Amino acid sequence: MKQSGQTADNEAIKVAHGALPRRAEFARKALIRYIHDHSLEKGARLPGYLELRREFGFGSDTISAAVDSLCQLGVLEVKDKRGIFVANPHGGQLTGRTIGVVVRALSGSAYAATLASFLQKALNERNCQCLTFYQGSLPAESPRPELDEFPGLAQVLKEHVCDGLITLVSFSSAAQKSIKSLNIPCCFIGDDDAATMPLSVLMEARRFVREAAQELAARGCHRVIQLCASKEQLASRRRELPAMLGSSYDGGAEIARTLLKMAADKRPDGIVSDDDTIVSGLLAELLTAQENGVNYLPMIATIMHKELGERYPSRNMLLFQQDIEEYAVKAVDLLIRVLRNLESPRKKLSCRFMFSK
Numbered sequence: 001m002k003q004s005g006q007t008a009d010n011e012a013i014k015v016a017h018g019a020l021p022r023r024a025e026f027a028r029k030a031l032i033r034y035i036h037d038h039s040l041e042k043g044a045r046l047p048g049y050l051e052l053r054r055e056f057g058f059g060s061d062t063i064s065a066a067v068d069s070l071c072q073l074g075v076l077e078v079k080d081k082r083g084i085f086v087a088n089p090h091g092g093q094l095t096g097r098t099i100g101v102v103v104r105a106l107s108g109s110a111y112a113a114t115l116a117s118f119l120q121k122a123l124n125e126r127n128c129q130c131l132t133f134y135q136g137s138l139p140a141e142s143p144r145p146e147l148d149e150f151p152g153l154a155q156v157l158k159e160h161v162c163d164g165l166i167t168l169v170s171f172s173s174a175a176q177k178s179i180k181s182l183n184i185p186c187c188f189i190g191d192d193d194a195a196t197m198p199l200s201v202l203m204e205a206r207r208f209v210r211e212a213a214q215e216l217a218a219r220g221c222h223r224v225i226q227l228c229a230s231k232e233q234l235a236s237r238r239r240e241l242p243a244m245l246g247s248s249y250d251g252g253a254e255i256a257r258t259l260l261k262m263a264a265d266k267r268p269d270g271i272v273s274d275d276d277t278i279v280s281g282l283l284a285e286l287l288t289a290q291e292n293g294v295n296y297l298p299m300i301a302t303i304m305h306k307e308l309g310e311r312y313p314s315r316n317m318l319l320f321q322q323d324i325e326e327y328a329v330k331a332v333d334l335l336i337r338v339l340r341n342l343e344s345p346r347k348k349l350s351c352r353f354m355f356s357k
Contacts, residue, residue, distance in 0.1 A: 035075070075091040099162060111276070118329075119331065134151075147178060165185070170190060192206060202348060226273065227278050252285070253284065259298075302317065304322070
């Protein structure tokens with residue numbers, strides 16, 4: 001029975017995707033990266049076989065197998081005595097790089113879920129495959145995680161499946177050493193007081209605390225405190241302002257109960273927190289516990305994510321805007337520049353919280 005054109009195309013893609021030896025697969029990815037990184041369009045000529053061998057460090061048979069595979073997929077075309085040409089730079093639905101994204105937990109965190117989504121979007125737009133690794137939900141004061149706390153991550157790194165990592169958690173010293181020994185670039189996204197990795201996109205959390213406290217003081221607040229989500233934050237930020245510790249929505253509710261037990265003249269009249277989940281729990285408990293009349297509602301300076309547009313049940317708020325997509329794009333572009341040897345692997349970029357006046 002004669003195959004339809006679509007079926008024949010699918011079979012060719014299956015063969016091209018699955019029949020390559022491991023080194024030929026690496027060579028094929030290298031060729032895809034070369035096409036994408038040099039913005040080659042249809043009809044562009046690639047270097048010859050000898051130059052490709054020198055460029056990527058593979059043998060003749062390996063390069064030939066990779067080129068043949070891409071010809072089957074319609075990405076390349078070999079013209080006798082003329083060379084190798086790009087037939088369709090987007091053919092075959094192949095990616096040039098595989099990037100791992102490491103997330104502690106998504107439960108209860110719209111921010112983490114949104115950031116992970118924007119990272120995947122930015123990677124896909126840059127011709128990269130995204131592999132996401134999740135850790136189970138842990139208390140915020142738990143120690144920095146190890147690689148084996150993320151199922152499959154250690155094995156994937158050992159086998160060099162991932163060309164690079166973007167992590168939303170700050171790994172333990174041992175985990176960082178393991179990643180470094182494998183020569184895999186790793187970019188951290190997070191608060192500046194949690195940064196221990198040389199390649200990072202940092203949220204200026206301590207600067208936010210200072211500026212938020214100044215804004216509260218300018219509005220007449222005299223007893224200003226900050227809420228910290230972990231003991232690590234508490235140790236780092238307590239010089240900025242007096243602090244209370246509480247993680248998650250329930251932690252915010254517990255802080256509210258503690259404040260309501262305090263003498264009225266001792267309660268803070270201004271609160272700073274860069275964790276919208278803690279603030280939501282705090283406000284919900286304050287309003288619920290004072291159902292017969294709200295006598296205590298401090299002014300709160302906190303975060304409003306540009307993409308989420310949080311709504312808080314209080315008008316007594318100072319909001320600083322955070323652009324989640326900006327962090328994702330900066331991290332992806334920084335990591336790719338490092339992978340292309342266009343940037344130092346010891347680079348830190350900062351993103352500010354912007355006050356919404």
